[in-house]
Amino acid sequence: MQQQRLHTEGCVIVRSEKVSGASRDGRTELATIIEFLREGDELVVTRLDRLGRDTRDVLNIVHECEQRGAFVTILDPHVSTRGEMGHVILTVLGMVAQMERRFIKERQREGIAQARARGVYTGGKPRLDYALVWKLRNEGLGPSEIAKMVKCSRMQIYRVLAKGAQPPVQLAAGNS
Template identity: 45%
Template sequence: MRLFGYARVSTSQQSLDIQLKALKNAGVKPSRIFSDQASGRNADREGLNLLRLKVEHGDLILVKKLDRLGRDTADMVQLIKEFDQMGVAVKFLDDCISTEGTMGEMVVTILSAVAQAERRRILERTNEGRLEAKAKGVQFGRKRSVDRNKVFALKSQGLGATAIAKQLGIGRSTVYHVLNNP
């Protein structure tokens, strides 16, 4: 039986270090650890796809947490079935859960459904907070960096969009956007 590891973070601002350390401490060789910096909603990830190619019957894949393998229940179940058909087990270190045996598969299926429900709750709370902030007048997005008054002043002097763009060091499309959205 060979040990493999899989680690994933959702964004480049997050660090894989804790997961990688846990996998190494569990006995996984660094050359057998595969990782991704991608959302767990999609099972088509480079590191995961490479892992799929490397594992063979009798191997064990270690993952620090259930939600690191994926968030979508259907994808999680499909991945676990795929590995099971290959004779490969998956063990989640923090949850002390393994897909070995009937009970393991059942528990993982339930937990992946819980992870998906949690993701939906997070999105709902985020959207509710965003709507509440908008109702209070909070504006989202980047702060305006173009002096709109200068654009209108130059336009009133008879300059065209190209000349305004050159003088202010901005794109012509930005000039048009400002002029069309006073």
């Protein structure tokens, strides 16, 4: 929907990435866009939180764009850095977004604490079958082979093995 909105607004080049706007780490598309901005260009985003969720990050991104002679426009609500008032509004909106994010995290922590107190908080679901990892390791497979088989990174396998918490082996007693 965001890409469609940008095209509707007349954007010629539309770039996207599936990375959190919580920090600039790993936001290679954003870095590429800023690098290619030229005098008179306009960086358009649908909402402020698509640009960043931290006031300082948003203001730094706007500053970098302006250093290149470009403008930043947010579509919802419509705010542009073409005028001085746009800077003030972006700063205020950035602060509100950052405050909202802190409130959400605080409510989440409170909810988890209450659930733990009631004994109903179980945490996130395990994404990796540790028993399978150890079984494959005991069969003589290396971390790279295990990672390919369980479809995860090699680093995750190293972390599982480093914990050393190998699940107990169940032996079946039988007549031999």
